[in-house]
Amino acid sequence: MATMNSATPGSGQTIKMTKLSSQPTLDDLTYMLSLTQKYSKPVEMTFKNAFTNSSFCIKLQLPEMGIGIESTLLRIVENNAEIIWSKVYRDLDMILARIKVDSSLSYDEPAVGTVVPIKPFGFVNALPQPFVLDFERAYKALDLHDDKVTGLTHFDSFVFFLQTEFERFQRSEVPLSIVSLSLKLNVKPEQLKEINRMLVERVRTTNSKYDLITQTDPHEYFILLHSAGRSEAMHVMESLQIFFSLSPLMHSAEKVMGAASIPETCIEPQILIAAAKKAQELAMRSSRHFSFFS
Numbered sequence: 001m002a003t004m005n006s007a008t009p010g011s012g013q014t015i016k017m018t019k020l021s022s023q024p025t026l027d028d029l030t031y032m033l034s035l036t037q038k039y040s041k042p043v044e045m046t047f048k049n050a051f052t053n054s055s056f057c058i059k060l061q062l063p064e065m066g067i068g069i070e071s072t073l074l075r076i077v078e079n080n081a082e083i084i085w086s087k088v089y090r091d092l093d094m095i096l097a098r099i100k101v102d103s104s105l106s107y108d109e110p111a112v113g114t115v116v117p118i119k120p121f122g123f124v125n126a127l128p129q130p131f132v133l134d135f136e137r138a139y140k141a142l143d144l145h146d147d148k149v150t151g152l153t154h155f156d157s158f159v160f161f162l163q164t165e166f167e168r169f170q171r172s173e174v175p176l177s178i179v180s181l182s183l184k185l186n187v188k189p190e191q192l193k194e195i196n197r198m199l200v201e202r203v204r205t206t207n208s209k210y211d212l213i214t215q216t217d218p219h220e221y222f223i224l225l226h227s228a229g230r231s232e233a234m235h236v237m238e239s240l241q242i243f244f245s246l247s248p249l250m251h252s253a254e255k256v257m258g259a260a261s262i263p264e265t266c267i268e269p270q271i272l273i274a275a276a277k278k279a280q281e282l283a284m285r286s287s288r289h290f291s292f293f294s
Contacts, residue, residue: 014059017045023103024058029092032060033069046076049103056103057081058095063088067268068170071095073102088267090170150193151200151213152221158214162224166269169262177233177261179223180276181240182284184254195249199240206239207232219254222273230292233259237290256283257290265293 015035020028024047032043042061049056055076063070068088074081084102089095145157153161165176183199185192196215203211203223212224225233237257244255258279260266265275275293283291 013041015039015041015043017043020045020047021050023047023049023100024096026092026096029058029060029096032058033092036061047103052104054103056084056099058099060095069095073099087173088170090167094170145212150196152196153212153214155214155216158212158222158224161212162269162273165224165226166262169267173263174227175229175261175263176272177225177228177230177259178272178276179225179233179237179240179257179259180273180280181221181223181257182219182254182280183221183244184219185249199243202240202243203236206236222276229261230259230264230294233261234290234292241289254284255289256280258283258293259290260293 036043044059046057057074059072061070070088072086073084208226210226260275279291279293
């Protein structure tokens with residue numbers, strides 16, 4: 001179990017733990033986090049991976065803004081340190097999982113920073129024949145989340161996939177965006193269903209076939225763009241603006257959009273949606289067709 005050095009926590013900028021001869025455990029990280037919360041200072045701990053004979057340092061601190069735990073993993077190379085990664089993670093389990101993987105790699109000393117995966121024990125057999133997977137049938141499972149006629153995603157499912165994309169960002173820093181759309185049309189209800197179907201098709205052919213659109217009331221929509229940052233969100237809004245110029249959409253009383261993205265705008269799903277909505281309102285007040293929150 002890690003312990004704090006005898007030095008007074010207030011005597012330096014960083015609290016240093018006693019060195020460990022093995023990878024840290026969840027209890028070690030929990031203790032580190034409790035110290036950085038108590039003293040409002042970064043806490044670092046050096047440890048050694050006996051299998052690879054490499055030394056590392058993990059540093060934890062609370063981010064100045066937002067939620068999560070700011071963590072940095074460094075490899076000690078002849079009294080210097082190279083950063084392996086520096087990220088904000090949601091919880092300690094995610095940090096521990098990354099430590100276990102990245103401190104178990106074998107490093108090529110002549111070329112510092114080159115990572116070579118450790119060879120597995122035993123013999124590696126030839127790859128077997130592929131397992132049969134019916135991808136077409138699997139894709140149809142997504143239809144359970146969508147309206148059968150229009151393809152619009154049910155709101156609860158939309159929130160579920162939004163959280164899934166956000167967790168993917170936390171793991172791999174893959175961006176995501178939300179577009180808020182206000183669309184008031186002078187058309188009959190049966191025509192609106194067809195327009196909604198065309199709207200879904202337009203979005204999914206512009207950025208990704210996995211993009212989702214949900215309708216929160218008769219005139220308001222949210223669009224979830226997978227793996228999309230500011231430029232992709234702007235491209236989608238430009239494409240939709242062209243789509244809205246077609247009849248009968250050209251006769252709509254109102255068509256205005258706003259977008260926001262993670263991480264360019266924020267790192268919280270709730271704020272992401274609110275920021276996209278705010279960008280839409282700003283575009284409406286400035287008589288523009290679309291705007292990006294920044």
